Amino acid sequence: MDNIHPIYILILALSLNILSQLYIKLVHKFTFLKSIKFGFSLGLVFFIIFFYNNTKLNIWDKFEISLLYILASYCYIVLINTPESSVRLKILFLIYKKKITKKKLLQKYNNNEMFKLRLKKLLKSKTIGIKKYNLFVINKNIIILFYLFKFLKKIYLGNNTKL
């Protein structure tokens, strides 16, 4: 067990993550978010057990592999979430299905419709809440994410950014 190359550990943990996410989502009908959390946690548990039993890897190696696992999981989440969240893909799906004019497409999917869907989604996932017709943020992690994106936007796009 001590001589296993880090690439095998990484691939094993990622496979465990993806397969368990798919299994729990398709067989046990878990929600998308819950299945992702489950898959990620299972991969992490595998790491903890493996690191505990492995004496050859030093602390830096363990840090590297853990970081790569977290980043690879992030890529997987973004990839599988894209068909559900991308506006461009939604437009392309509508065009792909059947012949459609721009006018009809905008009747089916427009800013108003998008606002309704997003608000519903955010309320359902308890990211935001509503009290006496006033909206407020429940999930504080989204605020961290928001400011992280704002910071990155400032670095890349400069001060003329709205977000």
Place this chain on the structure above:
Amino acid sequence: MLINVFLIFFSICFIHLVLFRKKIYLNFYRIFCLFNIPIIVLLIYENTAYINKFYYFFSYSILFVTYYFTLLGISNDSPSLIIIREILKKNIKINSLKKKFLSEKLIEKRFKELEIDNYIYFEKKYLKIKKNKNFIIDIFIQLRKLQDQLNKKNG
């Protein structure tokens, strides 16, 4: 060695950032070449076992994909983040929030981007997808099927 991979990656990120700030925008293929050619050259001349080379390339690819996805996120305004932004700006009444959201004209922006990026075109008033882009949609349709995401609630 892996630390060198990280250092190469962050150096190229810095070069890309400089290009971005100078408003030199690269398409995906150019970004791919900018990031991947140095590591491929380095790995060809690196005197190490193939398994190690694969490990370094795999790690580098994870870093690159993470960077690219994050870059896509920050260069496009996410509808959900716009709602969060307005709530944090104390635009907490649904009607005023909706007014702000509609003024962003996100659909129109995305539509224009699809046209500029040659994804769609018009044929006798009807919208069509460029044939060479069909495979991207096919991939995502398969991904949706695999994840059982056919509830049509996306948006």
